[in-house]
Amino acid sequence: MNAIEIHNLSKSYGKVHALKDVSFEVKQGELFGLIGPDGAGKSTLFRLLTTLIAPDSGSASLNGLDIVKDYRSIRSCVGYMPGRFSLYPDLTVEENLQFFAALFGVTVEESYELVAPIYRQIEPFRKRRAGKLSGGMKQKLALSCALIHRPKVLLLDEPTTGVDAVSRSEFWEMLAGLKKHGITILVSTPYMDEASRCDRIALCNEGQILGIDTPNGIVQGFDSPLYGIKARNMFALLETARNADGVTDCYPFGEWHHIVTDGSFNPDMFIREFERIDGLEITPVEPTIEDMFIKLMKR
């Protein structure tokens, strides 16, 4: 049995189609990432899975429990961390954890060994009000609270948004640690670089799934030769490259522009053709998930 099964799920808010006919499965114990920009429908999907809203059509199940029919039972076996900070800022770290334990009818001691690797990092501050914690610590506390009742499925909606790079990296290590306990984790993020931390990812945009695979599989699906180009005037270069022969797409990518090419493209020819451009460089690059995302999005 898959931990999460989603079949043709759709949801609209008025005229806005937040989710269009989405289907996928998450295996037991898998760390599954939903990668997509804001407005891709990630939060809507989480709210559907946590039974906070009802779907317009389609069905989904968590641990074999239907999100509409069995919503009460789902609520006791799922751990949910909403997109924004959703603890009580006026309660201390300890009080928050105790409250969420009570909410699920457990004690902190019962689940301590599961949350310990995470909670221990913020335990020195247990008397501090949650509102006074740093972003990274808030995240750890929220995760501890979501885990306190030993959920079978953990749903994390953009847990690393607004958190510094070090804390983000730590957070993903914690998630990897949780996998050992057999917890299925569905996590969403707008950061493409975090995708490689997942077992499998789904790229989504505008309420649709563009592709589902392992991070490697996704990257390997990028079958066109990809180059990075650079020049003194990056803006002018963008226009020039877009109109060059053999270039199917060109977009800014950090310090470089990435150009997606077809078989007829030759980098030496490109340099020769545009040698008048000041400081022009070209180098083949390995495609990333972001490149794939851009490709799928434009298709």
Add this chain to the structure above:
Amino acid sequence: MKGNFGSFVKKESLHILRDRRTMLVVMLIPVMLMSLFGFAISTEVNDINVAVVAPQRTDGIKDAVKRLSQNSYFTFRGYINADDIDKELRSGNVNAVIVFASDYDRRVAQASQGVPVAPIIQLIVDASNVNTAGAATAYMQNMLSGAESRQAMFETRMLFNPQMKSAYNFVPGIMGLIFILVCAMMTSVSIVREKESGTMEVLLVSPVRPIKIIFAKMIPYFIISCIVLATILLLARYLLGVPMSGGVAGIFSLSLLYLMLSLSLGLLVSTITDTQMAALLISAMVMMMPILMLSGMLFPIENLPVFFQALSNIVPARWYIDAVRKMMIQGEPITVVWQNCVILLVMTITILCISLKKFNDKLE
């Protein structure tokens, strides 16, 4: 899962205790309102400054002035010239001027012998405060008429509130207002705050029925309201001297019912609003205004236009204030106001049912 109810109550109490400012306001508002209405804002006629214009200071006039200055409600400011009346009134030195006719004594004497002539006294009153002017006029007429004619004498007895102390009237009104403020406004805001901050999402995605959390929320507010209730009753009794001859137990029980009603109202507001601001506005505008205007707190319901009289029937505070007045001032036992109790009970149950039905354990 009964054990965790206590921890919800604890969590809610922590919220309240940590928000010291709000806590202080809630505790101080009743004291403030009571003192304000009890002492400062009053419709009683007190300390009216009176000057007298008399062409001759005859015995009859001296006698009238003597009675005037002995009266604690009036302060005699001395004799003035007729030309100065306007100046004195304008400057605010006096609130009223009594002008005796030159043949006052003669007319009084004739009137006492049965001759149908009336002594003439002119009252010139500063009516910039209508209430004071009206009351002062009536009181002066009443007092002076005793001197001028023995033909018709009224003996007026004010029952229940012989000194016509306005505090008596305001205490029930304040109670009607304050419990809506504490219970309805604060509960609705605290529930909506969970919606606004996103914690409601987490609460909903838990096996606990949200309504249980809501009830746990109400308990600390209920306790606070009881403290406020006790404060008000103590202040009313010992600071303002409201008699409460009907017994405090009845007033307390009725108030408990009213507290429940206010809490249900708060729950109802929280089900229809999504932001703390909206909850605050609804509590303030939609609930406070009718209480002030339509409950009989400030204006007697009988004086309202027919439409508003009808509308006042659905204002719970009307029934509560009416009943508390009867018990507090007239000293009636709670059995006399059983109709009010039944109406309040029915209202409570109705509001509670509507809000429970509307309370959604989903986000939409």
